[in-house]
Amino acid sequence: MTNRLEQGVAQYQQQRNALLAALQAYRAWLDRHANAEAQQTLHLYDLEESLRQDKLTLAFVAEFSRGKSELINALFFADLKQRLLPSDVGRTTMCPTEIFYDAETHPYLRLLPIESRLRDDSLATLKRMPIEWSSIRLEPDNPTQMATAFRALAEVKRVPLAVARALGLHDDNAPQTGSNTPADGMVEVPAWRYALINFPHPLLKSGLSILDTPGLNALGNEPELTLNAIPSAHAVLFLLATDTGVTRSDLDIWEKNVHRCVHHHIAVLNKIDMLWDDLKSDPEIETALQKQVFQTAQLLKLPRHQVLAISAQKALVAKVRGDAALLARSNIGALESMLADHIIPSRQRLLHESVNLEVLTMLEASHHGVQTKISGLRDDVQQLSAFTGKNREIITKLRDKLVLEKRGYDAAALNFKITRTLVQTHGRSLLSALSPDVLDTMLNKSRAHLDESWTTASLTRGMQTLFDRINTQFGRVDVLASDILSLLEAAYLRFQEQHDFPALNPPVLSLDRYRQRLADLARSTDVFCHDPLNLMLEKRFMINKFYQSLVSEARDTFDIARTETDAWLRRTLDPLVVRIRDHKNQLELRVENIKKVHGNLDGLQERIAELNQQHDAMHIQQTEINALLQTLSKQHYVTPVHHALPNNTAPKVQAVA
Numbered sequence: 001m002t003n004r005l006e007q008g009v010a011q012y013q014q015q016r017n018a019l020l021a022a023l024q025a026y027r028a029w030l031d032r033h034a035n036a037e038a039q040q041t042l043h044l045y046d047l048e049e050s051l052r053q054d055k056l057t058l059a060f061v062a063e064f065s066r067g068k069s070e071l072i073n074a075l076f077f078a079d080l081k082q083r084l085l086p087s088d089v090g091r092t093t094m095c096p097t098e099i100f101y102d103a104e105t106h107p108y109l110r111l112l113p114i115e116s117r118l119r120d121d122s123l124a125t126l127k128r129m130p131i132e133w134s135s136i137r138l139e140p141d142n143p144t145q146m147a148t149a150f151r152a153l154a155e156v157k158r159v160p161l162a163v164a165r166a167l168g169l170h171d172d173n174a175p176q177t178g179s180n181t182p183a184d185g186m187v188e189v190p191a192w193r194y195a196l197i198n199f200p201h202p203l204l205k206s207g208l209s210i211l212d213t214p215g216l217n218a219l220g221n222e223p224e225l226t227l228n229a230i231p232s233a234h235a236v237l238f239l240l241a242t243d244t245g246v247t248r249s250d251l252d253i254w255e256k257n258v259h260r261c262v263h264h265h266i267a268v269l270n271k272i273d274m275l276w277d278d279l280k281s282d283p284e285i286e287t288a289l290q291k292q293v294f295q296t297a298q299l300l301k302l303p304r305h306q307v308l309a310i311s312a313q314k315a316l317v318a319k320v321r322g323d324a325a326l327l328a329r330s331n332i333g334a335l336e337s338m339l340a341d342h343i344i345p346s347r348q349r350l351l352h353e354s355v356n357l358e359v360l361t362m363l364e365a366s367h368h369g370v371q372t373k374i375s376g377l378r379d380d381v382q383q384l385s386a387f388t389g390k391n392r393e394i395i396t397k398l399r400d401k402l403v404l405e406k407r408g409y410d411a412a413a414l415n416f417k418i419t420r421t422l423v424q425t426h427g428r429s430l431l432s433a434l435s436p437d438v439l440d441t442m443l444n445k446s447r448a449h450l451d452e453s454w455t456t457a458s459l460t461r462g463m464q465t466l467f468d469r470i471n472t473q474f475g476r477v478d479v480l481a482s483d484i485l486s487l488l489e490a491a492y493l494r495f496q497e498q499h500d501f502p503a504l505n506p507p508v509l510s511l512d513r514y515r516q517r518l519a520d521l522a523r524s525t526d527v528f529c530h531d532p533l534n535l536m537l538e539k540r541f542m543i544n545k546f547y548q549s550l551v552s553e554a555r556d557t558f559d560i561a562r563t564e565t566d567a568w569l570r571r572t573l574d575p576l577v578v579r580i581r582d583h584k585n586q587l588e589l590r591v592e593n594i595k596k597v598h599g600n601l602d603g604l605q606e607r608i609a610e611l612n613q614q615h616d617a618m619h620i621q622q623t624e625i626n627a628l629l630q631t632l633s634k635q636h637y638v639t640p641v642h643h644a645l646p647n648n649t650a651p652k653v654q655a656v657a
């Protein structure tokens with residue numbers, strides 16, 4: 001039995017494969033017709049690789065015991081007929097857990113020891129160092145073995161108070177942070193800092209990746225999650241429970257980590273079975289439920305339809321037992337449909353748009369090249385046909401005219417080389433304005449603020465200085481980019497006026513997305529600095545951790561901006577270079593034609609037949625490129641039918657992004 005979610009994810013995989021196939025076909029086309037610049041082929045390879053790596057990420061965020069792990073079990077692992085992830089009363093999941101599929105290795109559970117918090121390496125770096133992790137091999141055919149292994153996700157250990165403090169996990173002033181101070185001076189801390197589960201589930205194989213997070217302020221302990229993993233998830237499911245209602249701490253997590261920080265979020269009011277009461281009629285229960293949904297929507301400032309009321313536990317039980325009536329009553333189908341009808345299509349749309357942005361200009365240039373060749377060949381055949389019965393004198397005149405035209409064009413093409421060199425020089429300045437060295441200098445300056453004192457005030461100052469400097473640098477890039485564009489437009493206009501080139505609109509470079517990302521980081525810094533919890537916790541430790549995550553985010557943003565600028569340079573220059581080169585080849589061919597005819601009037605018919613053959617071959621190329629254009633510009637995603645959700649941020653094409 002496949003549900004809506006499985007269908008949705010399968011569709012997402014299909015579309016990704018279709019895009020991939022189109023890119024491969026285009027690369028093969030370029031190879032076959034030997035008119036690709038090496039850089040173009042490389043770029044297509046990169047795009048294909050990033051498409052292959054693309055994952056659809058769902059993050060589950062909530063206060064402890066709202067049923068996050070239970071919901072993951074119900075949505076994804078019910079077919080194993082077990083409660084796979086530990087889910088229990090009170091605080092259960094102790095470390096953030098990422099669940100995905102990686103075909104390269106045997107299924108595993110990897111656990112990062114909590115002590116790694118003492119190191120300066122980021123989680124992203126540590127993820128690339130398997131040696132730092134404790135690894136357990138999973139047996140996918142043995143759910144009991146897996147469930148036993150997954151108990152580690154709930155493990156805690158007792159450490160001396162000083163160690164907990166050093167790990168930034170103890171707050172003397174706020175016992176609600178989870179550590180208490182017993183007489184023996186030992187406190188409980190999570191045994192593991194992070195978990196990775198590689199598991200061959202069909203949904204995960206299709207490119208889905210899940211992030212389960214621990215409740216009770218544990219999120220704030222890992223700034224990489226709050227600054228990056230959660231905001232960049234394609235959807236965040238925020239859970240609440242009917243028995244607790246919306247509490248102060250629920251609201252706090254919602255405000256700090258979900259509401260304004262992520263674009264796609266769904267509030268899930270879980271545990272509706274708590275309202276089921278044999279002594280009440282169904283309409284009474286429904287009224288009570290609707291009231292709670294309404295109140296939840298109001299408190300979270302969400303439209304009513306973005307709050308889904310379900311029972312994760314009953315859904316899991318129903319799926320394990322094959323109880324259709326209970327499954328329907330659990331209402332999990334509504335959540336599965338929401339994911340399939342809104343979240344997945346919006347990810348598909350973005351994927352499609354980002355690939356289109358990269359490839360359509362290239363494809364259009366190829367299309368134009370073929371078109372020019374076809375019309376050139378047609379003109380040539382016409383021209384040669386007109387020679388039939390003409391004398392050598394007329395042909396001499398025409399030849400001289402054509403040679404003259406070619407000379408004029410060659411001069412223009414040579415002139416363009418100057419523009420091209422100039423653009424390349426500007427391009428180098430453009431890229432060096434975004435070089436890692438420039439960033440390092442800026443980082444050192446911002447860090448100076450912090451070295452004076454590790455306070456939230458100096459953190460704010462340091463980060464503001466950094467973001468201002470990066471923005472200034474982006475401003476410089478804007479100016480250089482618009483200079484480049486003017487140069488190219490002026491050069492192209494000459495070809496349009498003097499050599500009948502069709503209109504071409506080179507794309508404009510926009511770094512707005514990265515400016516927005518910096519603004520988001522600045523806002524997160526502000527939230528962090530005003531959070532009473534962070535003011536109370538061992539300051540230096542958390543500020544340092546937060547600073548490091550911020551810097552790594554700023555670095556990524558800067559790097560992606562550079563990659564995008566580099567790609568933009570290619571997108572603006574390459575099509576022009578290709579057009580100018582194609583036209584030159586065309587003219588050369590025509591001069592050669594006329595020279596041949598001039599030398600051997602008897603071979604005229606033979607030459608016409610030859611050109612007709614070339615013309616037919618070009619037609620086949622044209623059909624191929626048209627089909628590719630059609631595949632890539634076709635909308636593969638399903639348009640949302642019900643309520644439109646706001647757009648997510650564009651994907652990182654190089655990381656995928």
Ligand SMILES: Nc1nc2c(ncn2[C@@H]2O[C@H](COP(=O)(O)OP(=O)(O)OP(=O)(O)O)[C@@H](O)[C@H]2O)c(=O)[nH]1
Binds near residue numbers: 069273310
């Ligand atoms: N009655 C009822 N209980 C549920 C439901 N969903 C989860 N629970 C129970 O609530 C408790 C907490 O569930 P978990 O899945 O561990 O909650 P969590 O949000 O993952 O909690 P942490 O891991 O501590 O952050 C468990 O005992 C679950 O069985 C539900 O729909 N109905």
Ligand SMILES: [Mg+2]
Binds near residue numbers: 069087
């Ligand atoms: Mg849990």
